[in-house]
Amino acid sequence: MSYLNLDVQICHSLYSATNALIRAYRPLLEPLGLTYPQYLVMLSLWQEDGVSVKHLAEHTRLDSGTLTPILKRLESKGWLQRVVSDQDERQKSIQLTAAGRRLRKKAESIPETLACQVIGNPEEALQLKALCESLYSTLSGADKP
Amino acid sequence: MSYLNLDVQICHSLYSATNALIRAYRPLLEPLGLTYPQYLVMLSLWQEDGVSVKHLAEHTRLDSGTLTPILKRLESKGWLQRVVSDQDERQKSIQLTAAGRRLRKKAESIPETLACQVIGNPEEALQLKALCESLYSTLSGADKP
DNA sequence: GTAATTTATATTGCGCACAAACTATTTGCC
DNA sequence: GGCAAATAGTTTGTGCGCAATATAAATTAC
Secondary structure, eight states, rough: TTTOGGGGHHHHHHHHHHHHHHHHHHHHHHGGGHHHHHHHHHHHHHHSSSSHHHHHHHHHHHOHHHHHHHHHHHHHTEEEEEEOOOTTOOOOOOOOHHHHHHHHHHHHTHHHHHHHHSSSOOHHHHHHHHHHHHHHHHHHHTTTT | OOOOOOGGGGHHHHHHHHHHHHHHHHHHGGGGGGOOOHHHHHHHHHSOOOOEEHHHHHTTTTOOOHHHHHHHHHHHSEEEEEEEEEEEEEEEEEEEHHHHHHHHHHHHTHHHHHHHHOOOHHHHHHHHHHHHHHHHHHHHHHOOO
């Protein structure tokens, strides 16, 4: 059996598991009118509001070219505003609206609902997260000095 | 700290690690003119040629609505043909061309090259794969009787 | 043997991922 | 001060993910 065997590819397992998990989020996010990446942005803003696009990109690990259209959609839904910064006019401050802050209430049940569907063993879940974090930091630091 | 905290989300770790890993494949696949999902399809066909779209969808875990355009692109690049089946005219048999089979040679170095960049501990890699497989099978069997 | 159902694949439409190119500020440098 | 380089964000184009719908052939029911 060769290394080119599909069933041996770690990335294939990772890829299909991730897609399946995001698919599982969909029915829970649909009542809020959010996609999964939009949910990530809202999670970040519920934690820390009034940040720059760059900060948001780092925290959510989304590309800025991906983030801009997401932020526009969230703005058009009335959940945030993109305000040009005073000190530095290149920057935009992303600010939740009152409606955006209220949306958090509707999201509160999501993590637990999903966990019940998905997580067999909580220890394994933590292990999976740790392994992914380790992989991510290897990859994102890979080509730096 | 709430369950709505971004830094606690397993899915976020999974999502960003997967995207980063696929990004790492890109420079290795670019000389072959393949994207990662196209590479998955070719891996599957190098293992088992002349299969139906349905079979390919199951093996690669790609949706048939995703697979059709991928197969068309691979066909237009001359690496496979989509032949209507004789026995059942609804089915198409996906068949590698000679060029498609030859492409395998150029792909042979990819798994090892990537593994060297990415994998610290081979045991952890296997663990990660096993956890993803377990998650995938939980999720794909979740709503069945 | 024909109608209803199921199955295999294709199409459409929206949102995301990302590289590359672009615009507009700001910061350094002299 | 004036100009080059760096930085923040946007735009563009290609491909994918996926739900919903469509098409067409095969199967089942009667």
